[in-house]
Amino acid sequence: MDSDNHKTSTDIFAFQRRLMEETLAFNNKMAKATAIAMNPPDIDLKGTPHDIVYEENQVKILHYHPLVKDVHPVPLVLIYALVNKPYILDIKPDRSVVRSLLLKGFDVYMIDWGEPGPEDKYLTVNDYVNGYIDRTIDMIRKRTDVPQVSILGYCMGGTFSAMYTALHPEKVRNLLLMAAGIDFESDNGPLRLWADKEYFDVDKVVDGFGNVPGEFLNMGFLLLDPYNNLYGKYIKILDSIDNDDVMDLFLRMERWINDGVAVAGETYREFIKNGYQNNLLIKNEWVLNGQKVNLSKIDMPVCVIVADYDTLVPKESTLPFVDVISSKDKVIMSFPKGHIGLSVSSGAHRHLWPKVAEWLAERSGDEKGKRKKPEHGNLDSIKGIGPSYVKRLGKAGVNNLDELMTADMDKLSSATGIPKKTLNKWIDTIK
Amino acid sequence: MPEDGEDIKDIYGEWFRLSNNISRRFQKIAEEGTVGYEEFLGLWSEYSNTMSEEMKRCLTDEEKTKDLANTWKEYTKSMEKHIYSCMEGQTDVYALWMDAFGTWANKGDGEGDNGPTSQYPDPMSFWTQYLKGAEMKMPGVPNMGPDELFTKMQEMQDEWSKQYSSAVKDFMRTPAFASWAGNMVNQTMDSKEQLNSMTTEYLQFLGLPTQSDLDSIRLRFHEMDKKLTELCNMKEERQSPEKS
Numbered sequence: 001m002d003s004d005n006h007k008t009s010t011d012i013f014a015f016q017r018r019l020m021e022e023t024l025a026f027n028n029k030m031a032k033a034t035a036i037a038m039n040p041p042d043i044d045l046k047g048t049p050h051d052i053v054y055e056e057n058q059v060k061i062l063h064y065h066p067l068v069k070d071v072h073p074v075p076l077v078l079i080y081a082l083v084n085k086p087y088i089l090d091i092k093p094d095r096s097v098v099r100s101l102l103l104k105g106f107d108v109y110m111i112d113w114g115e116p117g118p119e120d121k122y123l124t125v126n127d128y129v130n131g132y133i134d135r136t137i138d139m140i141r142k143r144t145d146v147p148q149v150s151i152l153g154y155c156m157g158g159t160f161s162a163m164y165t166a167l168h169p170e171k172v173r174n175l176l177l178m179a180a181g182i183d184f185e186s187d188n189g190p191l192r193l194w195a196d197k198e199y200f201d202v203d204k205v206v207d208g209f210g211n212v213p214g215e216f217l218n219m220g221f222l223l224l225d226p227y228n229n230l231y232g233k234y235i236k237i238l239d240s241i242d243n244d245d246v247m248d249l250f251l252r253m254e255r256w257i258n259d260g261v262a263v264a265g266e267t268y269r270e271f272i273k274n275g276y277q278n279n280l281l282i283k284n285e286w287v288l289n290g291q292k293v294n295l296s297k298i299d300m301p302v303c304v305i306v307a308d309y310d311t312l313v314p315k316e317s318t319l320p321f322v323d324v325i326s327s328k329d330k331v332i333m334s335f336p337k338g339h340i341g342l343s344v345s346s347g348a349h350r351h352l353w354p355k356v357a358e359w360l361a362e363r364s365g366d367e368k369g370k371r372k373k374p375e376h377g378n379l380d381s382i383k384g385i386g387p388s389y390v391k392r393l394g395k396a397g398v399n400n401l402d403e404l405m406t407a408d409m410d411k412l413s414s415a416t417g418i419p420k421k422t423l424n425k426w427i428d429t430i431k
Numbered sequence: 432m433p434e435d436g437e438d439i440k441d442i443y444g445e446w447f448r449l450s451n452n453i454s455r456r457f458q459k460i461a462e463e464g465t466v467g468y469e470e471f472l473g474l475w476s477e478y479s480n481t482m483s484e485e486m487k488r489c490l491t492d493e494e495k496t497k498d499l500a501n502t503w504k505e506y507t508k509s510m511e512k513h514i515y516s517c518m519e520g521q522t523d524v525y526a527l528w529m530d531a532f533g534t535w536a537n538k539g540d541g542e543g544d545n546g547p548t549s550q551y552p553d554p555m556s557f558w559t560q561y562l563k564g565a566e567m568k569m570p571g572v573p574n575m576g577p578d579e580l581f582t583k584m585q586e587m588q589d590e591w592s593k594q595y596s597s598a599v600k601d602f603m604r605t606p607a608f609a610s611w612a613g614n615m616v617n618q619t620m621d622s623k624e625q626l627n628s629m630t631t632e633y634l635q636f637l638g639l640p641t642q643s644d645l646d647s648i649r650l651r652f653h654e655m656d657k658k659l660t661e662l663c664n665m666k667e668e669r670q671s672p673e674k675s
Contacts, residue, residue, distance in 0.1 A: 018581050022581065118645070119652060119653075121649060122649060122650050131660070190603050190604050190609075193604060194609050194612055196609065198609075198610075199606075199610050199612065199613030200609075200616065201616070201617055201620075205616060207620075207624075208624055209620075209623075210646075224600075225596065225599075226599050226600075226603065227595055227599045227600070228596055232592055232596060385668070386664050386667045386668040387667075388661070388664040388665055388668055389668055
């Protein structure tokens with residue numbers, strides 16, 4: 001009996017000792033973490049070398065310096081969401097989507113939306129899609145002397161990219177959507193529920209705030225997984241406090257997460273109402289500049305990238321997209337990560353992005369250094385047809401030169417208000 | 432004043448009688464086969480608490496007894512965690528309690544269900560026997576060395592975090608939370624609106640431009656910007672056919 005008691009007591013003392021050791025180790029880690037939090041190291045977020053080739057209001061267009069000699073002829077434009085900043089796609093060299101694509105020979109541009117000022121509160125989705133994006137694409141087309149570009153849209157930027165492509169299919173060679181909300185009714189995530197008109201009065205928020213602050217939006221994102229986002233990850237990272245690589249990525253991510261930007265008030269109102277509350281996009285009923293966004297106009301190669309564990313934009317809200325477009329060449333790439341893991345996880349950079357690059361490379365020109373003509377000529381490649389005429393023709397169902405050539409001139413003239421003489425002149429030019 | 436040790440003897444007697452009653456309740460429930468997991472946990476928790484309180488009363492200055500009490504406390508904690516983490520092990524745990532406690536109770540009780548006993552079992556030997564039995568019947572918990580026990584605790588903590596996180600996430604997906612969050616936002620915006628209107632009144636009083644004054648200018652700018660873009664496009668279109 002005595003020896004049994006002695007054994008138990010010894011175990012308890014040993015356990016207590018272990019507990020004290022662990023507590024001490026934990027305290028040391030906490031002390032280090034506190035020191036880092038009090039004096040965070042300088043983080044270089046300049047990203048992959050680039051030039052700013054276009055600026056308009058708060059918007060900047062970044063053109064990345066090529067990293068390989070031969071570049072695919074079709075430029076690739078990255079369109080990120082209005083919320084948060086786009087450097088998540090270039091967070092650090094070994095986790096950079098931009099760098100991965102450059103190394104695969106793509107000519108990469110990225111739209112940095114900047115932060116809207118009070119003067120931008122009246123910007124609408126149309127101002128972004130038919131304004132900034134369209135002017136950016138035109139600038140790149142002109143700059144590179146190519147008729148079409150490829151677009152990779154991420155998150156809300158993916159939604160905008162889908163809209164843009166549906167309205168201007170003649171300017172888009174390939175469309176890649178990454179965790180993009182399209183069918184909001186199929187969205188089974190919390191954001192969809194919280195944004196329901198039964199609970200969320202978006203008018204009150206926009207009227208009260210003007211531009212909807214980044215902090216407000218960020219709180220919503222953090223509440224998607226409150227335990228891990230507000231507590232768990234900070235405890236977990238203590239185990240890696242001495243691992244410089246892990247800490248570097250963690251601190252960059254923290255910076256990015258807390259570096260949210262406001263969204264222009266009217267754009268936010270429109271996105272919530274037309275998207276989350278009324279689901280107009282998938283029904284082809286979202287109207288921009290008087291024209292319905294018809295997703296079936298999307299007929300070019302499409303790659304849809306979704307994350308299996310995405311709670312922000314669940315894949316269920318993206319996948320219906322492939323069923324409503326008329327593209328024959330379309331692929332879904334599903335990856336077992338979350339919304340952000342698609343762009344920053346090491347797994348995504350090992351397995352996903354090489355596949356995406358391969359898919360895109362096959363569709364970015366006949367061979368490196370040569371440009372391939374688009375199957376359908378662009379309307380605005382004809383002198384005299386500018387953006388306004390393109391829109392008018394588009395409303396009448398004419399989106400490319402083939403359709404213009406085969407259209408009934410009388411009907412087209414009365415539908416668009418463009419004199420028949422002008423239409424015939426364009427036809428002569430095409431011929 | 433009772434003689435030394437007499438009061439402790441009485442406490443042991445009370446404690447034993449109480450424990451014996453609880454033990455028989457367990458036995459009865461087990462025989463009926465109606466106990467569910469939650470009921471069992473409730474009873475077990477009630478039993479543990481009672482025992483714990485009684486053990487405190489039994490404490491004397493005797494070091495061995497104190498050590499034993501601490502051992503028992505630690506052990507109870509670890510077993511409680513074990514029960515929560517291994518639901519499938521509940522039957523074993525229950526049988527363990529029944530075996531160990533039943534043996535002890537039957538040995539000590541010479542006068543029926545509730546009657547006092549003249550010969551109290553030695554609590555030290557009971558608990559030692561109990562812990563020993565537990566070692567045999569609950570492989571994995573009492574046999575754990577300090578490191579293993581610590582690892583087990585970490586695993587339990589991880590599991591707890593996982594379950595807690597999942598539960599909170601589930602809660603966030605409920606209409607109840609959506610409704611609460613919506614109300615919070617509405618209340619915040621109502622307060623902001625009140626503040627805005629107070630500020631507006633103050634600014635008007637001072638003859639300074641208000642938010643809505645600035646907004647109307649911004650709207651005008653926005654419309655002008657759109658108009659200008661439209662005009663630029665039209666100009667481009669008009670110029671181009673002439674060139675062609």
